[in-house]
Each structure stands twice: as C-alpha cells, then as structure tokens.
Amino acid sequence: MARPVPIALAATACAVLVLSAGCGTTHENAGQAPNAGTNTKCKGPNGHYVIGMSQANVAEPYRQRMNDDIRNAAASVPQFEVKFADAAQDNAKQVSDVENYLTQQIDLLIISPNESTPLTGVVKKAYDKGIPVVVLDRKVDGDAYTTFIGADNTDIGRQAGTFIAQKLLPNGGKVVELKGLPGSTPAQERDAGFQQAIAGKNIQVVATGVGDWLRDKGQQQMDAILKAQPQIDVVYSENDPMAEGAYLAAKSVGRENSIRFTGIDGLPIPSGGIKAVEDGRLTATFVYPTGGKEAVEAAKKLLIDCQQVPKKQTLPTQLVTKDNAEAVYRAANGG
Structure with a gap:
C-alpha cells in the first residue's frame, strides 16, 4: 500500500495537476455532480482494479471478438480483473448489468451500448460517481463519459457508397441496403455516409431491410426482398454477417452470381468478412477495429498511470477487396 500523502502536498499536487484525470474537474463538467469526470480510482501500479465490461450482445462475431481482444489485452496487465456481461440486445438488461457493476463498486466501466x-x-x-467510463464502438447521447473509442462510421459508410458508385455501378443501378439495429449509432451513421456518397450518382435504393446486425435476420430480410425485386445489382450491408445472410438468400434462389455483396467489419477470423471476400462471397468489406486493445490501454493510463486520455479516439479503417484480402488477413494475424 502507498503511504498517505500529507494534505499540504496533496493540495499542491492538485493545483499543479488540475487538468489531470486524478484531480478536480474541468470546465466540461460544470454543473454536473461533484465527482463527475473525476477519476477517483487511480491507485498506481500497486493497486488491484476490477473492470466491468458491458457488451451489447455476443451473438455477433464482431462483439465476441471485441470481448476476446479485451480479455487478451488485459491478460498482460496483472493489476486488472475484467468481468463481462452480455445484454443479449436487451436495453433493460444492459442497464441492469451496469447497475450491478456499480453495486460491486467496479473501478472502471467499459461499455458497448446496445x-x-x-x-x-x-x-x-x-x-457522475467518479468511475472512468470507456464507451466502445457505439456512442451514448451527450458527453458524460471519459473517452469514446471507435471508428468513424459516417466515413466508413461514405467510403462504402463511393466504392459502390465508382467501382461497381459507375453507370448507376439498383441497390438493396441492409441496416443494423436502428437505435445504434453505427447503423445511423453508416446509412448517413452511404446516402451522402451515392447522391446524384443514378443509384436507386430499391429496398431496405433491418437485420439487427445478425446473419439469420439479414437472410430473412433478403428472402422477402428478392421476391419483390426482380433486379438487384448490389447489396450494401452495414455489417458482414447480414451480407453473408443476404448472399445465402440469393444463393437459395440461384441469384447469387447476378448480385454483388458488400459488408463492414472485416474480422480476421476464418468465418469473418475478409475470408468471405477472399472466397468470393463478398465483393468488398471495410475493416472495423473492435477497439478492445485500445480500451485496455486507456484503462491502464487512467487507473495505473493516473493520466488523462483523449475524449475521442478514432480508429482507422481499410477497404478489403479480392486484390488485398489475403495480405490483410495475414497481416492482421501477425503474418
């Protein structure tokens, strides 16, 4: 245990470090609860820290990979103990999961909101209780959190729309859009970016479906759309599992070769989007980093190093096509 710091010295330290995560509040927290935004949990390298990870669901391969990335990164930090909760796409359960973590007096919360x-x-x-909060992948409203880590979903949607407009449908055509969970920010932003990119490009979105990020729901939505739409040139899916579901639906009626399928996530696993591109089921995907490693790095800075972290950390993306799928997969797995 660290020895107590004399009061006068502690006051001087806080005066010097008034903008740090360990002392006081900043102007961003004006009008909030007394401890809002104040990291009271840092005990340095001699502390033991319990981190609560609240996951939206683990039915999506992306979310299971996110948990795995957090688990693997935390394994190299002996001071960390990480607990995981699965909300199973249930908002009320996720609220309850976080409330339970607060009762357990966790030292830091990582959450990927449903x-x-x-x-x-x-x-x-x-x-507001002074618990550092790392919001991962999906945003919450307002700015009552310590840091947000995720890719720019509007830009990813824009890049996907640009790829479809320039490379797949330069003369225009008909597109089906499969959307994720409507209340999640990636679904909203990937749609917004896509719509921006295809505006004025003679591209018609002939149908949309809501697959809630899941392959089986994507397949069900595409089944119905195929019956109603005799011509479909491209499917823009807001994630790879829904794109794979759409492909399976098209294959079941013999239309998989007349439609091109694009997705987002690009997980570097055998069942992920990069391999689907390499194998020819998807024409393209965009790498969407889980942020798991970065979340643990932020936790280490906040809890062990007593340092600030940026309010927003934007992760990079990458277009994956048949031309680079093998190399991207190999690089992502340390090859």
Missing part, C-alpha cells in the same frame, strides 16, 4: 439513448442515463450515473 442502443444509445436507453443507455445514456446509466452511463452518466457511473461517470
């Missing part, structure tokens, strides 16, 4: 608005209140509650 939907933004329903989870905003409980995230703010944790933040």
